[in-house]
Amino acid sequence: MNDIKVAVLGGEGVGKSALVVRFLTRRFIGEYASSSECIYRKRMSVDGRQLNLELYDPCSQPCEGKSTLNEQIHWADGFVVVYDISDRSSFITATAIIHLIRELNLGAAKRESESVVFLVGNKQDLCHMREVGKEEGQRLATDGRCQFFELSAAECFQEVALMFTKLVRNANLSGKAKERRRRPSGSKSMAKLINNVFGKRRKSV
Numbered sequence: 656m657n658d659i660k661v662a663v664l665g666g667e668g669v670g671k672s673a674l675v676v677r678f679l680t681r682r683f684i685g686e687y688a689s690s691s692e693c694i695y696r697k698r699m700s701v702d703g704r705q706l707n708l709e710l711y712d713p714c715s716q717p718c719e720g721k722s723t724l725n726e727q728i729h730w731a732d733g734f735v736v737v738y739d740i741s742d743r744s745s746f747i748t749a750t751a752i753i754h755l756i757r758e759l760n761l762g763a764a765k766r767e768s769e770s771v772v773f774l775v776g777n778k779q780d781l782c783h784m785r786e787v788g789k790e791e792g793q794r795l796a797t798d799g800r801c802q803f804f805e806l807s808a809a810e811c812f813q814e815v816a817l818m819f820t821k822l823v824r825n826a827n828l829s830g831k832a833k834e835r836r837r838r839p840s841g842s843k844s845m846a847k848l849i850n851n852v853f854g855k856r857r858k859s860v
C-alpha cells in the first residue's frame with residue numbers, strides 16, 4: 656500500500672489546523688490551540704486504491720524538537736501552502752515557502768520528479784476584509800507551478816475535502832516516492848486528534 660506524505664504549511668494563524676481538522680473530522684473548530692507539531696494518519700481509498708495518508712500540521716509556536724521548514728519540505732511528497740486572503744503578510748510568507756519548495760526541488764531534480772503543491776487562499780468567508788486579490792493568488796500559483804484554490808475551512812467541508820483528495824491523487828500519480836528522511840517529530844492517532852478537538856476551548860468566528 657502506498658504512503659503519501661502531505662505537509663500543510665503557511666504563516667501563523669492562516670487556518671492550517673482548521674483545514675486539517677475539517678478534512679479529518681468534517682468539523683470546523685473555532686480555536687485549535689496546539690502546542691506541538693503533529694502527524695495525523697488516515698487510510699484513504701483513491702481511484703479504487705488504498706493509500707495511507709500522513710498529514711503534517713506544524714506548530715507556529717516554538718516547541719520542543721520542532722522541525723525546520725527545510726526538513727518539512729524534504730519529508731513531504733505533497734504540500735498545501737496556505738495563506739489568509741484577509742492578511743497580506745501571510746501571502747508574502749506563502750510566496751517565500753513556494754519559492755523554497757521549488758528551490759529544493761531543483762537541487763533534487765536529478766533523482767526526483769517535482770513535488771505536487773497546492774496553493775490555498777483560506778478564509779474566503781472574510782472577503783469583505785480581503786487584502787489579497789484572487790488573481791494575485793492565481794498568478795502566484797501559475798508562477799510556482801501550483802494548483803490554486805480559494806476556500807473557507809469555516810464554511811465549506813466539501814471544497815476542503817475535494818482539495819485534499821485531489822492533492823493525494825496527484826501526489827500518488829506523480830509516483831514520487833521519496834526515501835525516508837527524518838520525519839518531523841510528533842505523531843498522533845485519530846483518537847488523540849478527537850481528544851484534542853473535544854478538549855479544546857471553542858470560539859465562534
Ligand SMILES: Nc1nc2c(ncn2[C@@H]2O[C@H](COP(=O)(O)OP(=O)(O)OP(=O)(O)O)[C@@H](O)[C@H]2O)c(=O)[nH]1
Pocket residue numbers: 666667668669670671672673674684685686687688713714715716777778779780781806807808809810860
Ligand atoms: N473566518 C474564518 N476563520 C478561520 C478560518 N479558518 C481558520 N479560521 C480561524 O483562524 C484562526 C487560526 O486558525 P488555526 O487553524 O489555528 O490556524 P493555524 O494556521 O493552524 O495557526 P498556527 O498553528 O498558530 O499558526 C482561528 O481563530 C480559526 O478559527 C476560515 O476559513 N474562516
